[in-house]
Amino acid sequence: MFTLQRGGMTLSALDEQMLDPGVKGLPITEPLRQGAIGVQGWNVLRADTSLPVAVLKTSSLQHNLAWMRDFCERYGATLAPHGKTTMSPQLFGAQLANGAWGITLATAVQVQVAHRFGVRRVLLANQLVARADINSVLQLLRGDPDFELVALVDSLAGVARLGEAVAALPLAHPLPLLVELGLPGKRAGCRSADEVMAVARAVATTPGLRLAGIEGYEGLLVSNDPEADVRAVETFVGRIAQLARDADAEGLFDGAEILVSAGGSAYFDLVARGFNGMRGLSRPVRPVLRSGCYLTSDHGSYQRLIGKLDEREARGAGLLPALEVWSMVQSRPEPQLAILTMGKRDASYDVDLPVPLFTHRPGPGAPTALPQGCSIVKMNDQHAYLQLPDGSPLSDSLLVGDLVGCGISHPCTTFDKWPLMLAVDDAYNVRHALNTFF
Amino acid sequence: MFTLQRGGMTLSALDEQMLDPGVKGLPITEPLRQGAIGVQGWNVLRADTSLPVAVLKTSSLQHNLAWMRDFCERYGATLAPHGKTTMSPQLFGAQLANGAWGITLATAVQVQVAHRFGVRRVLLANQLVARADINSVLQLLRGDPDFELVALVDSLAGVARLGEAVAALPLAHPLPLLVELGLPGKRAGCRSADEVMAVARAVATTPGLRLAGIEGYEGLLVSNDPEADVRAVETFVGRIAQLARDADAEGLFDGAEILVSAGGSAYFDLVARGFNGMRGLSRPVRPVLRSGCYLTSDHGSYQRLIGKLDEREARGAGLLPALEVWSMVQSRPEPQLAILTMGKRDASYDVDLPVPLFTHRPGPGAPTALPQGCSIVKMNDQHAYLQLPDGSPLSDSLLVGDLVGCGISHPCTTFDKWPLMLAVDDAYNVRHALNTFF
Numbered sequence: 095m096f097t098l099q100r101g102g103m104t105l106s107a108l109d110e111q112m113l114d115p116g117v118k119g120l121p122i123t124e125p126l127r128q129g130a131i132g133v134q135g136w137n138v139l140r141a142d143t144s145l146p147v148a149v150l151k152t153s154s155l156q157h158n159l160a161w162m163r164d165f166c167e168r169y170g171a172t173l174a175p176h177g178k179t180t181m182s183p184q185l186f187g188a189q190l191a192n193g194a195w196g197i198t199l200a201t202a203v204q205v206q207v208a209h210r211f212g213v214r215r216v217l218l219a220n221q222l223v224a225r226a227d228i229n230s231v232l233q234l235l236r237g238d239p240d241f242e243l244v245a246l247v248d249s250l251a252g253v254a255r256l257g258e259a260v261a262a263l264p265l266a267h268p269l270p271l272l273v274e275l276g277l278p279g280k281r282a283g284c285r286s287a288d289e290v291m292a293v294a295r296a297v298a299t300t301p302g303l304r305l306a307g308i309e310g311y312e313g314l315l316v317s318n319d320p321e322a323d324v325r326a327v328e329t330f331v332g333r334i335a336q337l338a339r340d341a342d343a344e345g346l347f348d349g350a351e352i353l354v355s356a357g358g359s360a361y362f363d364l365v366a367r368g369f370n371g372m373r374g375l376s377r378p379v380r381p382v383l384r385s386g387c388y389l390t391s392d393h394g395s396y397q398r399l400i401g402k403l404d405e406r407e408a409r410g411a412g413l414l415p416a417l418e419v420w421s422m423v424q425s426r427p428e429p430q431l432a433i434l435t436m437g438k439r440d441a442s443y444d445v446d447l448p449v450p451l452f453t454h455r456p457g458p459g460a461p462t463a464l465p466q467g468c469s470i471v472k473m474n475d476q477h478a479y480l481q482l483p484d485g486s487p488l489s490d491s492l493l494v495g496d497l498v499g500c501g502i503s504h505p506c507t508t509f510d511k512w513p514l515m516l517a518v519d520d521a522y523n524v525r526h527a528l529n530t531f532f
Numbered sequence: 533m534f535t536l537q538r539g540g541m542t543l544s545a546l547d548e549q550m551l552d553p554g555v556k557g558l559p560i561t562e563p564l565r566q567g568a569i570g571v572q573g574w575n576v577l578r579a580d581t582s583l584p585v586a587v588l589k590t591s592s593l594q595h596n597l598a599w600m601r602d603f604c605e606r607y608g609a610t611l612a613p614h615g616k617t618t619m620s621p622q623l624f625g626a627q628l629a630n631g632a633w634g635i636t637l638a639t640a641v642q643v644q645v646a647h648r649f650g651v652r653r654v655l656l657a658n659q660l661v662a663r664a665d666i667n668s669v670l671q672l673l674r675g676d677p678d679f680e681l682v683a684l685v686d687s688l689a690g691v692a693r694l695g696e697a698v699a700a701l702p703l704a705h706p707l708p709l710l711v712e713l714g715l716p717g718k719r720a721g722c723r724s725a726d727e728v729m730a731v732a733r734a735v736a737t738t739p740g741l742r743l744a745g746i747e748g749y750e751g752l753l754v755s756n757d758p759e760a761d762v763r764a765v766e767t768f769v770g771r772i773a774q775l776a777r778d779a780d781a782e783g784l785f786d787g788a789e790i791l792v793s794a795g796g797s798a799y800f801d802l803v804a805r806g807f808n809g810m811r812g813l814s815r816p817v818r819p820v821l822r823s824g825c826y827l828t829s830d831h832g833s834y835q836r837l838i839g840k841l842d843e844r845e846a847r848g849a850g851l852l853p854a855l856e857v858w859s860m861v862q863s864r865p866e867p868q869l870a871i872l873t874m875g876k877r878d879a880s881y882d883v884d885l886p887v888p889l890f891t892h893r894p895g896p897g898a899p900t901a902l903p904q905g906c907s908i909v910k911m912n913d914q915h916a917y918l919q920l921p922d923g924s925p926l927s928d929s930l931l932v933g934d935l936v937g938c939g940i941s942h943p944c945t946t947f948d949k950w951p952l953m954l955a956v957d958d959a960y961n962v963r964h965a966l967n968t969f970f
Contacts, residue, residue: 116644116969121664123671144641145662178914200914203582206554223933224583224860226559233561248863251932281915282863282871422662425686425720433720439948444876475944476616476638477719494689495661506913510877531554
């Protein structure tokens with residue numbers, strides 16, 4: 095499962111590397127070859143690892159990979175999952191091996207990482223502006239003309255910068271660009287159709303650049319009114335589709351196909367439906383979804399958002415949470431308080447604090463689900479405060495040295511805290527390691 | 533300045549390593565020897581680097597190192613700065629070369645990193661509980677009997693775990709431990725003097741362990757009433773001192789000296805004063821301060837807290853902010869909104885959002901201070917939203933491609949986002965690189 099579809103030669107270098115003691119989660123006292131991690135016989139529930147440890151459940155990953163492949167096939171959508179979520183070459187490989195068309199990335203440096211590990215097609219979902227970053231992307235393309243990269247623009251200034259750069263460092267093929275449609279008060283992107291068309295015309299007429307499609311990011315449309323959000327997303331996706339038609343009517347596109355792209359991890363069903371069956375343009379339309387968080391989902395905000403997506407899809411079991419952070423009770427200083435050996439360095443805290451799921455006294459057997467009312471109420475850099483419900487038997491039974499397994503909310507801000515994560519089977523046996531590059 | 537006081541042989545290995553393209557901040561398209569970074573002629577204000585980039589101002593670091601050395605000398609205090617703040621071997625080296633007695637750390641994995649890079653004395657400011665983590669620390673001590681490590685305990689369960697471990701893996705010297713005094717509703721640590729004394733007696737009577745001192749962490753005493761906080765800290769420090777006297781009166785300490793330790797980065801003056809001149813015990817008392825954030829300070833919460841410390845000390849210029857994150861204006865989609873190429877992956881957001889300080893159009897000259905009213909109002913994973921004041925000339929003059937320099941609030945949660953930071957002089961010339969190991 096965890097092999098790159100093509101060009102996977104460099105992944106094996108990760109398994110060959112020697113890991114020094116001092117990597118979070120690893121219980122090693124001597125250097126260890128990464129590829130040997132799976133044969134150490136470590137089990138998280140026996141507390142064989144260093145703690146805290148971040149684990150990815152391979153059965154959930156496999157379920158989510160298959161689920162998303164089926165989903166895209168059903169809607170005729172193309173998947174370029176956002177790689178900034180995990181920045182893990184092994185997970186990029188698994189996504190590509192499960193039908194992904196390419197990997198979406200956020201920065202030039204992320205593109206360099208992905209290229210180094212064999213990714214062959216990237217959607218860079220940002221406008222490049224810094225000279226050094228434009229330069230590094232152009233040098234990649236000049237040194238490897240078969241590497242495919244499409245980037246965003248949202249201003250005439252942005253087009254001009256790229257135009258000057260490709261004039262100075264010519265490419266074998268024109269650089270394909272998507273014009274970004276934005277939303278008032280939200281992030282980047284043109285605010286009006288007129289602006290989009292003006293930028294599209296500038297791309298089409300700048301030597302060395304070509305207009306490849308229209309793009310937007312609907313994921314910021316999260317308010318307290320989910321039904322209004324759904325309507326707003328549908329409207330936004332419709333505007334992207336119409337802009338593609340308008341630009342096509344003006345003959346601005348170049349290349350074999352037209353890309354239309356949107357789709358974070360909350361509404362990709364609406365995006366897929368909105369772009370489904372676009373026909374009658376001068377060339378085939380490829381709808382590209384960019385969800386990054388589908389791969390692991392979570393036990394917080396994405397679980398809630400994807401739960402609503404599941405309701406809309408009405409096709410039964412949806413995406414499964416795959417990422418957990420396990421730590422240990424370090425102190426039990428008060429009856430209702432347990433201090434855990436994990437903190438802001440180990441688990442997301444930007445959307446919600448971690449969600450305590452299980453406890454387990456190290457040894458054989460399955461972990462015990464924590465009762466309702468247990469919650470992480472605070473985190474410091476290296477500590478979490480687990481509050482136990484009033485009158486719970488846990489205030490007697492939860493001891494220093496017990497394991498606590500937590501789910502997280504927002505995978506992106508947990509992945510970036512772990513240079514190495516451990517992939518586990520359903521019994522929490524450690525099967526192999528996954529690297530991240532942040 | 534950036535050399536380890538002793539045992540610095542391994543730092544040079546960092547300068548010898550080859551860095552691949554794909555490291556945040558580095559504008560490289562080919563592998564580069566880390567030690568050659570300082571001779572590339574890069575300047576941040578010319579936008580020579582990849583963006584975002586995290587920079588440390590060496591003049592401010594040097595000022596802060598000297599300031600803290602003088603401070604500790606004045607109060608007869610010993611400094612074991614908390615290394616979890618930076619996790620940077622080069623900065624550990626600078627701290628040790630400027631009078632630090634050792635490095636404080638939070639986890640066994642952090643101890644492994646520090647030991648690997650030549651740190652010879654560690655205060656592990658946590659109770660070790662996981663078997664793998666206890667084991668890795670004991671193995672370090674067994675393999676290198678001159679390496680000094682003192683750790684915390686706050687429960688009989690914790691003492692028992694360590695006692696069993698050293699019975700199984702005997703050390704050349706008894707493992708020195710500090711008993712932690714805590715605070716009601718706060719983090720780890722015994723809640724009462726009786727508990728402290730019970731744990732201290734258990735340490736003193738467990739073979740292979742020895743009682744080395746008493747410890748607490750006052751840094752959580754931050755409320756809306758700063759004067760009450762000061763009184764609470766003074767009381768807390770007094771309790772630690774009294775517990776050291778009580779334990780000494782019972783003859784529980786072993787070793788050449790008695791350690792008393794407290795001192796985050798907000799109140800270390802009160803701690804130094806509180807422990808100053810402790811005499812009349814059975815052996816010399818060594819007060820150990822553990823501030824980690826003094827080294828870089830910040831433009832947010834620590835600047836405010838240290839400002840109050842400066843008022844109490846009344847000795848003029850205090851600690852200077854040394855850490856900035858520079859990014860570029862990527863989009864100007866609305867007159868009052870600039871989208872910057874940095875986000876939650878690049879700068880702290882747990883206490884305050886980053887503080888915009890400067891803007892600069894890439895090229896020669898000094899940066900321009902941003903006017904009052906500019907603020908970062910939101911961050912996504914890879915973007916920041918800079919809001920410009922109503923009617924500011926900036927709404928016309930700030931353009932796509934302009935640089936923006938931000939200060940941060942809470943150094944710990946910015947350091948952990950950068951595997952490599954660039955040290956710059958006052959003109960933002962890049963002088964060398966600093967590694968972090970999170």
